[in-house]
Amino acid sequence: MKYEMHTQGTTSVVKVLNSRITYAEAPDMKTTFLKMLAEGGDTIVINLAPLEYIDSTGLGAFLFGIRQAEANDKEIIFCCLNDKIKSLVRIARLESVLEIYETEEEALRELGENR
Numbered sequence: 001m002k003y004e005m006h007t008q009g010t011t012s013v014v015k016v017l018n019s020r021i022t023y024a025e026a027p028d029m030k031t032t033f034l035k036m037l038a039e040g041g042d043t044i045v046i047n048l049a050p051l052e053y054i055d056s057t058g059l060g061a062f063l064f065g066i067r068q069a070e071a072n073d074k075e076i077i078f079c080c081l082n083d084k085i086k087s088l089v090r091i092a093r094l095e096s097v098l099e100i101y102e103t104e105e106e107a108l109r110e111l112g113e114n115r
Contacts (some may be wrong), residue, residue, distance in 0.1 A: 012040030021058035033065035
C-alpha cells in the first residue's frame with residue numbers, strides 16, 4: 001500500500017495514495033498497518049481522500065488495523081471517505097466500529113479537544 005505519513009505530537013497522519021484497495025492489496029495493507037502502529041504516534045488518522053474503491057477484504061484489513069491498534073493501546077481513525085465508501089461502511093454496519101470524520105482538519109480538531 002502506498003502512503004505518506006507525518007507525525008504531529010502524539011498523532012500520526014497517514015494519507016493513503018492508492019485509488020483502490022481490494023483482495024490483492026489487503027495483505028500488504030495489513031502489513032502496512034503493523035508498520036504504521038510501530039512507527040507512528042498514539043493515534044493514527046488515516047486520510048482516504050484518494051481512495052475511490054474498496055472491497056470487503058479491504059474493509060477487513062481496516063478492522064485488522066483497528067484490532068491491532070487496540071491491542072497496543074493506540075487508536076486508528078479515518079477521514080475523507082467518498083460517498084461510495086461511506087455507503088459500503090453503512091451497508092457492512094461498521095459505523096460503530098470505524099471512527100470517521102469528514103475532513104482531516106475535523107479529525108485533528110476533535111482529537112485536540114478530547115485530549
